[in-house]
Amino acid sequence: AQSVTQLDSQVPVFEEAPVELRCNYSSSVSVYLFWYVQYPNQGLQLLLKYLSGSTLVKGINGFEAEFNKSQTSFHLRKPSVHISDTAEYFCAVSALYNNNDMRFGAGTRLTVKP
Amino acid sequence: NAGVTQTPKFQVLKTGQSMTLQCAQDMNHEYMSWYRQDPGMGLRLIHYSVGAGITDQGEVPNGYNVSRSTTEDFPLRLLSAAPSQTSVYFCASSYNREDTQYFGPGTRLTVL
Numbered sequence: 001a002q003s004v005t006q007l008d009s010q011v012p013v014f015e016e017a018p019v020e021l022r023c024n025y026s027s028s029v030s031v032y033l034f035w036y037v038q039y040p041n042q043g044l045q046l047l048l049k050y051l052s053g054s055t056l057v058k059g060i061n062g063f064e065a066e067f068n069k070s071q072t073s074f075h076l077r078k079p080s081v082h083i084s085d086t087a088e089y090f091c092a093v094s095a096l097y098n099n100n101d102m103r104f105g106a107g108t109r110l111t112v113k114p
Numbered sequence: 115n116a117g118v119t120q121t122p123k124f125q126v127l128k129t130g131q132s133m134t135l136q137c138a139q140d141m142n143h144e145y146m147s148w149y150r151q152d153p154g155m156g157l158r159l160i161h162y163s164v165g166a167g168i169t170d171q172g173e174v175p176n177g178y179n180v181s182r183s184t185t186e187d188f189p190l191r192l193l194s195a196a197p198s199q200t201s202v203y204f205c206a207s208s209y210n211r212e213d214t215q216y217f218g219p220g221t222r223l224t225v226l
Contacts, residue, residue, distance in 0.1 A: 044204065
């Protein structure tokens, strides 16, 4: 089965600074990769996903991620964060053709300070 | 569309009690899943379904049963609740294998 490691449990940054949230995955088959965001007391919302094609994926709210097959990574980036980006971010992986058997990382809490 | 709905929002059970968490979607999605979310562990897949009448186990299925008699509904049953099942439960659905999963608002369950 697939697995995901999010390398940072907490990332504090100042407003308007750039941020990178790191995600590594493990799988014996080809995968789909996802980043989700969870605001307090809410469900998960998809930020972006990689299915195939260009390795640089752009998502909502100015986020982007790059799929690196050789490094088995899918790091999330934003060039300038806002206070409203404070949330929990989850990286997830699923095997090709079996999107419902999805495995999530433990999450990274991004805190944006004024 | 209401999207994915879950009831109840909150529930407190005593050890050994049974209950059913409800999940419904009105998007005609074939794929539906149940996850539990525990602090520091992200979301873990409990069971999933690829269509009416078809279910399969995920990463942590023990203590939970599911069935899928209609496309719209995917209830999760706890037959004999244990304190280890205290968690937040999320239901999700998607149209097909490659489609985005849409998540419900969650059910916060406490087992005393």
